[in-house]
Amino acid sequence: MKRTITAAVLERSGDQARPYSTHRPLALVELELDDPRPGELLIRIDAAGLCHSDLSVVNGDRPRPMPMALGHEATGIVEALGSKDDTLFAVGDRVVLAFLPACGECVRCVSGEDYLCPAGAAANGEGRMLRGGHRLHRAGGDVHHHLGVSGFATYAVVDRRSAVKIDRDVPAEIAALFGCAVLTGVGAVMNSAGLRAGESVVIYGLGGVGLAALLGAMASGGVPVIAVDPVAAKRAIAEQLGAVAVAPGEVAAAIARLMPGGADVVIETAGKAAVLAEAYRAGRRGARIVTVGLPNPAEMLSIPAVSLVGEGKTLIGSYMGGSIPARDIPRYIALWRSGRLPVEKLLTSVSPLGEINALLDKLADGDAVRQIVRP
Incomplete structure (x- = not known):
């Protein structure tokens, strides 16, 4: 079964003239999203942060396969499980999404260096899912995933190792920041x-x-x-x-x-x-x-x-940051709750996803720290 979603898609990188608000390199389009496979989750995206790594794909500093649905710093709610016997996640959980889907089995992962997982890095570089292939499609072919997340969208399918469960009371615009900036x-x-x-x-x-x-x-x-x-x-x-x-x-x-x-x-x-x-x-x-x-x-x-x-x-x-998301995101959230890590100071604005091209201009001009979009 496929689901129709809205996502911000970049057709090509490196040749987009400024201002982005006029030339609109990111187009909001309808895509088909597959159901999650075993070991994956369907996430309803609540909030996503605009990071310089997104801008680097747009301007060509970070070459990536095209077309690509952008966005890698996001939070959302689990809507469906790819594995019915998943004991870690349940429908309704709030999760923060991390931008490297580690395999959990290679030498780097078992050595506690998940962030250096070669399988995750290869999947991200090729714009595909860790377990192979694409879950995003439109007439004419596949659409590539951005760092296993593609969070500038209404829904996303992610590897379960890209998701970290957190308490539901963390506001979405704050929770998203923990996925990359923090x-x-x-x-x-x-x-x-x-x-x-x-x-x-x-x-x-x-x-x-x-x-x-x-x-x-x-x-x-x-x-x-x-x-x-x-x-x-x-x-x-x-x-x-x-x-x-x-x-x-x-x-x-x-x-x-x-x-x-x-x-x-x-x-x-x-x-x-x-x-x-x-x-x-x-x-x-x-x-x-x-x-x-x-x-x-x-x-x-x-x-x-x-x-x-x-x-x-x-x-x-x-x-x-040499981080292991499942270990460090809860630790950083605990520091935020204690007042020792006031990450809300990073938040510049919260805007609809439709304003994303204008937000790219503010990021490129240095006028913003972290801008959050809500689908």
Whole structure:
């Protein structure tokens, strides 16, 4: 049995002129959605966040097969189970959707590194489901899935390993944030960097992931924390959260004043090789530099090779914040409930799905942190 849904579909990437509100690269179209197969869930989407990773598919920085139904940071309600004997999920459960469907069986998964699952990465790169094939169709062929979620839609079929059950009382617009921004940003600080109380931190880029990293640094006792972004409104949010916020040209002076010799931990979220090179220089001897940004694949990083040994620095790539969603999403939600992780500060707006192209413009212009769409 197939169900007719509405989804935001990108027909081609890399050739979409601005403004997006005029050229409308994402079209709301009707698609056919298959029933979930064994090991999958049917989800009624309640809310989805617009992330720079979505924009990177639109503008061609992240090549993906087309056409593709976008959206990877989402929450919703379980409507149907692909496996009737599923003991973890039930119809009516609220779930947060994570953007890497780990197989649970490979060396990486059984080693506790689900976020590095090669089967999940291959499925995401090919725009298909973890268990093979596509569940989205229209006349003329299949429509590719975005990171196993395709959350800019009324319904989605996802692998059960992409879903984490949470309490129903978490508001949908808050719950969605935990699927990417919080999972990636907070995870980069707590998991990948292993920040210890009292260590100094510099964070480059204050989008949704960067500000989530700032929340994670404050919750972990980082001090002092310098937050860097060219947009004054984002720096103002960072200051409200307790950071010393500076424009890019002011970083060196702030580090010299507050953390002579450099930072213990540096987090780079901008997704630019030049920014990552600067972030690397901002670390002291023995610093841990963590990058979660996704540059265009053509960008290359240049750093003094001798510094890795001579200065004892560690450069860490952090995918999904080194998080295990089933473990970390409940943990981060508990911190939110306690007031130690005020993720609502990331929320810029809540809008109908039909406004998604105009929201892309705000994201591209740096005028938004996290915009939520409701189908």
